[in-house]
Amino acid sequence: MLVDQATSSAAEWLAETVADPERVLAWWHDDAEHIATLPAGIKFDAIRIPLERAERVMGALAEARAPHCPLYLDRINGHAYVLVAPGTAATWNVPGTYALGTATWLWVPDPASVGGDGISWVWPPDGSGQLCPAEQLAQALVAA
DSSP states (O other): OOOOHHHHHHHHHHHTTSSOHHHHHHHHHHSTTOEEEEESSSSOEEEEEEHHHHHHHHHHHHHTTOSOOOEEEETTTTEEEEEEOTTGGGTOOOTTOEEEOTTOEEEEEOTTOBSOSSEEEEEOOOSSOOOBOHHHHHHHHHHO
């Protein structure tokens, strides 16, 4: 897998959610699926969307010219996940979605895994910590 600076920064940023970031980086490198299990509620919360709504939501976010919204698809379990600010899960209330925050662990693909089968990023994080604004995501879900 070809890894550029933004992808490397994103991997490091995500890996910092655990006590041993090097272990996460090794999982991504060694695991055939390039998946690691990471906790929500530290650097990000996640909003789980049914996969059948994800394409419409992505279209609505793109149309609204929303800021960078890290989003990955889990085609195995039929969900999309959008990374939002920590604490969002505590107040999230959009029907047909589920907010994942503190005390939740997620299968998260390596930021270099883009556009593949299984679990992969559509819009990977860039390592800056920029997340999808919850209000814009909620509007995109309503529009979709």
